[in-house]
Amino acid sequence: MFRRREPVPFAFVAEAEQFRSNVTPPPRERAGTGRIVGRTLIGLTVVAGLAGSLLFGLPAMQPTQSSGQTQQSQAAEGR
Secondary structure, three states, X not given: XXXXXXXXXXXXXXXXXXXOOOOOOOOOOOOOHHHHHHHHHHHXXXXXXXXXXXXXXXXXXXXXXXXXXXXXXXXXXXX
């Protein structure tokens, strides 16, 4: 195996590829019903907020040419 020639301040960094642990982490705790329902409600709230912003934001972003033409035509008639 390739050995580094330059000094490494922490030996375990240089030997990290060879290190294998025999300690297994504890099993993950299962989420309870309340936690699952809470996460679902938060997700639905975020999705509803994004959908609502699109619903109300898209009409505001549409160019309104009819009002601009009406103002110009009224100004031309007034001369």
